[in-house]
Amino acid sequence: MDKNKLQTQAEQRLIADYYENLTKSFDQRITEEGRERIHKAFEFANSAHAGVKRKSGEPYIVHPIAVAMIVSQEIGLGATSIISAILHDVVEDTDYTTEDIKNLFGEKVAKVVDGLTKLSDEITSQHDSKQATNFRKMLMTLSDDIRVILVKLADRLHNMRTLDSMPTPKQLKIAAETLYIFAPMAHRLGLYSIKTELEDLSLKYKQPETYNQIVFRLRNQQERREYLVNEFVQPIQNQLQNEGIDFTVSGRLKSIFSIWNKMQTKGISFDEIYDLLAIRIVFKPKTNISEKRQCFDILSLITDIYKPKPDRIRDWITIPKANGYEALHVTVMGPQGKWVEVQIRTERMDVIAERGFAAHYKYKGVHSIESELDKWLEKIRETLRNPESDALEFLDEFKMNLYTSEIVIFTPKGDMIPLPKGATIIDLAYEIHTDLGNHCIGAKINHKLVPVSYVLQSGDQVEILTSKTQAPDLEWLKFMSTAKAKTKVKQAFKLDKKRHLEKGQEIIEEKLKQYKIKPSADTLKKLAAHYNLSNKDQLYAHVGMGFIQIDDLESILKTRRENKLAKYWKISFGKNKNNQGRELELMLPKTQINKKNTFLLKEDPDERNYTLAKCCQPIPGDDVLGYMTSNNHVIIHKTKCPEANKLMSQHGDRIITAEWTNFKKRSYLTRIKVSGFDRIGIVNEVTNIISKQSNINMRTVMFDTHDGIFEGDLYIYIHNLGDLNKLIARLMKIKGIDTIERIENIEN
Template sequence: GLGTTSVVCALLHDVVEDTDLTLDDIRGLFGEKEAKIIDGLTKISGVFDQGSSLQAENFRKMLLTLSDDVRVILIKLADRLHNMRTLESMKRDKQLKIASETLYLYAPLAHRLGLNAIKTELEDLGLKYTEPELFNEIEQRLKETEPERKKFIAKFIVPIKEILEEQGLNAKILGRPKSIYSIHNKIKNKGVPFEEIYDLFAIRIIIDTLPENEKSDCWRVYSIVTDFYHPSPDRLRDWISTPKANGYESLHTTVMGPDGKWVEVQIRTVRMDELAEKGYAAHWKYKDSATENQLDDWIRKIREILESPEENALEFLDDFKLNLFAEEIFAFTPKGEMKTLPINATALDFAFDIHTKVGEKCIGAKVNHKLVPLSYKLKSGDQIEILTSNKQTPKEDWLGYVVTARAKSKIKNALKEEKRRVAEDGKEQLERKFNHLKIDFTIKNINELANHFKLPSSQELFYRIAVGNINVKHLKDFRQEHGKIIHKSGAIKKREAAQTLEEMVTAARGKSDLLVIGENLQKIDYKLSPCCTPIPGDDVFGFITINEGIKIHRVNCPNAIQLLSNYAYRVVKAKWTSQELISFLSGIKITGIDEVGIVNNITKIISNELSVNMRSISFDTNDGTFEGTVMVFVHDTNHLTELMKKLKKVNGVLSVARIDGNK
């Protein structure tokens, strides 16, 4: 239902990049609107410096068009979904880059626009290519448990269906499994095996009713469900009275079903279901003004970040990501106006959400009439009164208090402006000192001085002088010869020119385009990244850093998705050679029942049976259970897997899992 403009742009989205047609040709043939949308979908070409990212620049360009026309993002998401569906034929490194980009940006963006069906498919496909073994394992387990699941769902539905029909409610009841990606997140975040995830599926009840009866009929269905099955009081979520920021409306509850199993039940109408699955794309059909207003408000916030002076594309991307929050809270002003904020938002976030000036002058807040600091984390239902003072100005540590993109962006801008103002004072001090020393106050001489102090820019030099980090009295050792500033010890030494990023990439990739870890790498400096402690057998890639050589990361490293999506140009394919004579550090987390001698049994297996060296071991006990972390030296993933299998067999051990990092 998007109309001809969207169809034209969707069909032509690649023509400017892939053919001789120009934007002027598109403008002449179809019109200004179409040309503008296609321009937003056309990638930027060119070379970017070390602190930049081509992907981030392209994303920012697309969002500049989004702030004028939301259709640009709908087309981009459809294009991305098509790319992900056809990713199988691509090379492994290309698959990783595109899948990581999808999980980092496009899936959260689809969620923020309420496009649930697209978000779910993008997430599942993203996992399929970033962690194929894990994806296949969960997919297989879901297939194996499907008959049992269907049987349980049928048993659960029978009594509810009868009463719904008796009461004349026209409803469709579905049982749907959770997505593979959401199951993976539960396994990873909660550290539980597949068998212990109780909510592998949800029951969805969709009512066909008149708009004026929607709310009351949803609560009628809730009453029917809870008459049969006991609800968990802390698991009720009412998104009908207060819809999510992306327009999502539904009533969620978790009830105790047959056979003592907890079941999530989602209750919504046909309209709500279509908006939940198709999001903003469905609002035209229903002329849903609430969804439109929320989207307009969100786009306005993005436009503010886009207009932020001097923010580079990567800074923008980090700020933008904050606007794609999945969980949210609702808070109120003293006059009862509701504000939607991400979970963990603080009183300071709330102040900036009201107005930039209110945020900049904020000194504290009253939450539910009680005085709280700026860093106070808000909860749903809180009523907040912001306290201000004209003497207050934003501080550097405020960046640690806020989680919203708007607040971070406004604080950064204010700090930059303040730094510029202070630097002007330092500039005047330096000019006076140069005049006194009879040194020409030229850009060349200023840059030479900045170079002497190893500073990145003249503004940083002026700022350091203004705040007293560099004392102008100490400049007496400088003089001028032939119009050039020199130190009394001789000419100012230029710092060795750093390799350009292009040279570093070329050197690292070599002739084979593959970094082989363990071979003589001809002076290429590489190290194993401590954030994920890769070992031989892990699927890995090399990431070229600016100052620390090449770092080797696991493909499922916590930072991999961000690195692969933002800096694909600096990623090098990598593989291991045989490393049986070398040991690598890896971490294991063990949980279980706290029994006498269990720690002794665990250490015996590690040290005696498998002759594995330990670097550290720590155990915490609490109410009859324990959690331990062991750092061990192993040869490769097979060695680690063998150790973990043995530990799982120890009496009292409930779970054994590999951990990221070396702490």
């Protein structure tokens, strides 16, 4: 039977419309020969996917065409990338192989498609996260072609745009993975508009109520904003026209995710965000005058009209961002007493700002030595060449490399070296050369001696000091910041793996012997899990190399007999860097949990088969999700918890939806911070409302006053979120109280 007959006439019309829109997005980039190859790829993929539907009910081929549309129109790539996008799911979902793709469409397309093809369950390590393994494989192709990542970002963007048809656990997993890896990746590659949309869509599915509230507030203020823009822009336009500058002016609203993120990090309300709006001036530069000078001339014209905020002038032209972004930013006091950010760019800068390096990246192997992107890709390749790191370790290292909050360091000769914020002397040493890092003993900054642990500040001029007798030190790992430096130090201690394994096994068995515990597979598995390692060999190696000191064995392996028939292990993860606040109870016998159904959280201790995560301290009423361990135990996290976000990105298949039942008996330790203007009796009023009027027990109460301002740190026992909100509402009525904030992290 002809596969195309499996498609109805309506479906064929829909597919034809999608493909026609794709062809309309082509410009002079796509030659006639390229268009023919693209059409051949479309016919091939349409036949291969015939009869297959998406969750939304649409023919499957609609998805690859939509991805190709993003690749063509929103990223601006050529024929090879468009063909790869159309074919990106053929090898994974049909009987065709990468070899077939190579024979039909050439080696380049085959390599990109292979990089985009996910691994099957059979060849995915049981210890590593499937997503992390897939991502690592995909990044391997960076050695040959960055188009793999660009097409993957387009694929992820279309999946996020059509996430409505997915079940909630799948939505949470995909949204978290997007926020954890793909949005930072888009930012790192300079794809600002794609990064913004990925972040906004992730928030929409992770925290729908918060997302909708911000959207509502923005719509409410739209008319007022438009008036402000017109009033603000008019005098600037007049001045630029008088100067004979060819320009366009537009307003850019801060993204929903950026607004939410600022509210979280700064602890402020929606109304306190002063840079909701930015005005963008894009101009056509005059020839024979430097772009930088012309940008500063426009800045001067603007600051003649409006007074600038001195600490809010950002020069990204002299030193562009790591992703290539160039612009001049200034925040000025506009009409109605509102701060307004103005962004000044040339047309060239604007193209790079929207499409990043994808707009002009050279694919034919002609790499510019000065390209920041090439330097970054080389760092990724270095990480990939390290055979010792497992997929999860790699994902963490890669994530670290995505952070673009950078500082600039100067060498004694005046060369600039960009480093992530928080980098130390030893990070800088390894950034310059491995030998320099291995023998580093300190540095001189402004003729002053500083240790290897010194945290660098942007603008420091640093002279690295070395000694032939110095060697890499495991203590360095505690304060190192960059993945490259950490990898180099670890490699120095991995020269004799077998010896380390034997030494580690000997140390662990000796420790277990002291507590009369047999080194069984189950015991070793629990120890490895505690330190976030995949298997016993990794555990032995880390102990043998001295990365892990097993001094807290007693607290890790606690056994307790409930009766003659049952006992359970309780493993409590300490607050180390990778496992901060994660708690896990492994129980026997196992409880069967249906991942498709919502997991109900019950108050009855006899029916409890879950643990509340220490990292975010959820209380009944919070929006939560469950992380199911390998032993069918569930750990409950808040949906907005960073640790939960990481778990969803790395172990999305173990995430389940969870809901509270009615909680009224038990109380949960909660921390709130209160601040305001000090006056006699205010502390007494606060404690009176908590203990007497609200009948809430307090564990710890600390108040501090200075210069007429008071701050209170209170640890209280709350039944549920409703009770907490009522308490906060009562406290806010006290004269002098200014802010009340719930603190997620409770330090016991």
